[in-house]
Amino acid sequence: MSMKKKLGLGIATAALGISLVGGGTFAYFSDTAETNGTFAAGTLDLNANPTTIIDVENLKPGDWMNRSFTLGNGGSLDISKVLLETSYEVIDAEGGDNAGEDFGEHIRVNFLWNEDKAVLGPWSPDNVVYYTTLAELQSMSPDAVANEIFVPFFEERxxxxxxxxxxxxxxxxxxxxxxxxxxxxxxxxELQWNFTGYQGEGERR
Structure with a gap:
């Protein structure tokens, strides 16, 4: 074998050796792990029972009516507040404008209290702690399940x-x-009360 062929074969063998050594340098064990996640939003489900709070006829000045109703949370999330929105429509028997008088200014709403948050015993018509007319209530959005609307002493906030x-x-x-x-x-x-429940603040989970 000529010197030139021997030299070429030697170089090729050396290159192959370097290649094998280099490849071995990057050989290592490996393994994999997988993670996943789920984000499921909760629900707010505010309900009122009964949906018709009051339906009376033949009223005269001085009459009063006591009524009860329940607000419930059927959802998976807590409700932090329930705001009350009031609207009404007056139907004049004569088709006029009642000489500029608003019937809603003569219907007063006497909030008694939230029985489930009160600690003063059975409710009574004498225990009126907050009142306003329907006309005034239209411009307000009170929290129907907060302590400041009814009495200030509650076991539950x-x-x-x-x-x-x-x-x-x-x-x-x-x-x-x-x-x-x-x-x-x-x-x-014709009175319409809309109750809107709102979630509380976000929290670390």
Whole structure:
């Protein structure tokens, strides 16, 4: 074998050796692990029972009506507050404008208390702690399950926990003004109360 062929074969063998050594340098054991996650949003499910809180006829000034209703949380998340929105429509028996008088200004809402948060015993019509007219209530958004609306002494703070419910007592009164209220004879008022429940603040989970 010529010197040139021997030299070429030697170089090729050396290159192969270097290649094998280099490849061995990067050989290592390996393994894999997999993780996954799930994000499931909770639910708010505010319900009222009964849905018709009051339905009365033949009212006269001075009449009052006591009613009860329940707000419940059927969702999986706690409700931190329940805001009350009020709207109504007056239907004038004569088709007029009641001489500029608003029937809603003569219907007063006497909030008694939230029975499930009160600690003062059975509720009574004498225990009126907050009142306003329907007309004034239209511009307000009170929290129906908070302690500041009813009485200040509660075992339970505001809000509705998941699966919980609060029984609320309210008194409606056709206020006797002491003046001429004949413009309201035959009139009717259709009231709508919308309760909106809101979640609490986010928290570390």
């Amino acid at each position: 505001g809000g509705l926990q998941s699966g919980d419910s609060d029984e609320l007592h309210v008194q409606f009164e056709f206020v006797e003004s002491g003046g001429d209220q004949n413009v309201f004879q035959g009139d009717s008022l």
